[in-house]
Amino acid sequence: MNKIWWKKIHNVFGISSALFLVILLITGMLLNHPKKIQGNIIETIALDPKKSERIYCGKKEGLYFSKDAGKNWNEVPMLYPPQEVVDIVFSPQDSKKIYVLEKWGRIIFSLDGGKIWDRIELPFDAQSEGIELKKISIGRKEEIALLTSHGWIFSKDQGKKWDQTYFDKTKTPLMRLVLTLHNGYFFGPAFVWVYDFSALALLILIISGLILWYIGRKVG
Amino acid sequence: MKSKQNPSLDCLHGKSRSKQGALLGTALTKLKKIFFFFNIGYLFLFGALNLRAKSLQDQDYPDFVEQVYLTEQTALKSVFPQDQEIVKEIHTFKTSEKNRIEARLGWILQEPDITVYKGLENGNIKGYAVITEEIGKFKPITFIVKVSDKGQIERVEVMIYREPVGTEVRRQRFLRQFRKKSAKDSLRINRDILNITGATMSVQAMTAGIKKVLVILDELYIKKF
Numbered sequence: 001m002n003k004i005w006w007k008k009i010h011n012v013f014g015i016s017s018a019l020f021l022v023i024l025l026i027t028g029m030l031l032n033h034p035k036k037i038q039g040n041i042i043e044t045i046a047l048d049p050k051k052s053e054r055i056y057c058g059k060k061e062g063l064y065f066s067k068d069a070g071k072n073w074n075e076v077p078m079l080y081p082p083q084e085v086v087d088i089v090f091s092p093q094d095s096k097k098i099y100v101l102e103k104w105g106r107i108i109f110s111l112d113g114g115k116i117w118d119r120i121e122l123p124f125d126a127q128s129e130g131i132e133l134k135k136i137s138i139g140r141k142e143e144i145a146l147l148t149s150h151g152w153i154f155s156k157d158q159g160k161k162w163d164q165t166y167f168d169k170t171k172t173p174l175m176r177l178v179l180t181l182h183n184g185y186f187f188g189p190a191f192v193w194v195y196d197f198s199a200l201a202l203l204i205l206i207i208s209g210l211i212l213w214y215i216g217r218k219v220g
Numbered sequence: 221m222k223s224k225q226n227p228s229l230d231c232l233h234g235k236s237r238s239k240q241g242a243l244l245g246t247a248l249t250k251l252k253k254i255f256f257f258f259n260i261g262y263l264f265l266f267g268a269l270n271l272r273a274k275s276l277q278d279q280d281y282p283d284f285v286e287q288v289y290l291t292e293q294t295a296l297k298s299v300f301p302q303d304q305e306i307v308k309e310i311h312t313f314k315t316s317e318k319n320r321i322e323a324r325l326g327w328i329l330q331e332p333d334i335t336v337y338k339g340l341e342n343g344n345i346k347g348y349a350v351i352t353e354e355i356g357k358f359k360p361i362t363f364i365v366k367v368s369d370k371g372q373i374e375r376v377e378v379m380i381y382r383e384p385v386g387t388e389v390r391r392q393r394f395l396r397q398f399r400k401k402s403a404k405d406s407l408r409i410n411r412d413i414l415n416i417t418g419a420t421m422s423v424q425a426m427t428a429g430i431k432k433v434l435v436i437l438d439e440l441y442i443k444k445f
Contacts, residue, residue: 076326077326077406078325078326078327079325079326079327079428079431079432080327080424080428081408115323115326116322116323116325116326116327116328117326117327117328118327118328125358127421128357212247215247
């Protein structure tokens with residue numbers, strides 16, 4: 001195989017890799033700022049076990065409620081509106097007791113069918129300690145089991161005391177480690193922008209490289 | 221490979237090629253310069269962001285820092301006009317009042333009472349002020365809310381801030397947003413009140429605290445007149 005043939009192969013692979021990188025860079029930058037592309041989608045939904053036309057749904061922007069089986073939705077009014085609701089659970093004993101879980105925040109609950117709300121204190125600060133709250137389960141005697149990214153905790157007395165046998169806030173889950181290394185959060189929140197800037201720099205390099213190759217090809 | 225073109229044309233091509241070559245050379249030199257400055261800038265930005273990220277990581281559990289901007293007396297003086305008499309009243313919530321307030325707030329009311337300062341002019345109430353506290357990220361923020369006799373916010377001032385981050389909530393640019401808001405306004409962050417990036421918890425706490433004061437004053441005093 002002669003030199004020209006190798007050069008052609010090099011060009012074809014170079015351009016296709018560059019295009020592949022362009023896709024990776026643009027999607028990577030957008031994934032680093034999910035709020036810009038995700039919108040206010042439903043993250044979780046729960047039907048009242050006694051009246052199935054009463055539905056609660058959790059979104060990134062808060063907690064919503066429908067009285068008519070989902071035809072009309074209204075935000076549940078409260079003093080501290082929840083954000084990034086990931087789970088909604090009705091008590092198995094009393095459907096007026098509703099528990100709502102925020103991804104990076106709190107458990108809030110209502111004892112009167114969603115009119116008045118209060119919060120349950122957790123033994124850690126989810127947001128500052130990077131602990132993601134995933135799922136909540138309520139027992140027959142109002143026991144609470146809370147699944148997090150760092151294990152699960154259990155309370156028999158509405159969150160006054162938490163059993164942390166299966167929870168270790170010091171450990172970093174491998175998946176989270178990889179994810180934060182990938183998006184830059186591992187080094188600090190500002191590094192997401194450093195990553196974005198690097199991606200943008202790489203994008204400019206690819207485009208200018210292609211332009212230079214094109215000009216060189218025309219001249220040569 | 222030998223060129224099969226006419227030698228005279230070859231000469232012409234050679235001229236245009238050398239011109240194009242010179243142009244390419246200039247373009248390349250310019251690009252090199254651009255990339256040189258680009259890289260320098262990139263390194264500076266990288267270093268600055270690295271330092272900023274490090275400082276943010278160190279602030280995960282900040283030390284207790286109490287910054288007193290206004291005392292009770294200076295805060296009251298600053299929100300009430302000089303010619304008004306200030307009367308302090310401690311109101312303990314009755315069960316019926318507590319229930320009504322909780323229903324309007326959609327949140328449980330932990331406080332058993334509230335201290336209200338009334339501004340009187342010739343015996344007539346001209347306004348109310350409440351000094352309250354709400355937990356920001358770790359520590360409480362103390363602030364004063366001055367409300368007119370019609371229930372509209374006239375002024376909000378941060379009196380004591382206890383955390384090293386999020387002090388932007390004491391800036392007038394943020395506090396001005398609450399002016400003329402009343403208990404009827406929902407005060408939703410990012411809809412009625414613009415959030416401050418990096419001070420979300422403090423913004424949430426202040427907004428909730430102000431809403432609570434508005435509803436309590438409306439329920440106890442303003443609705444009655």
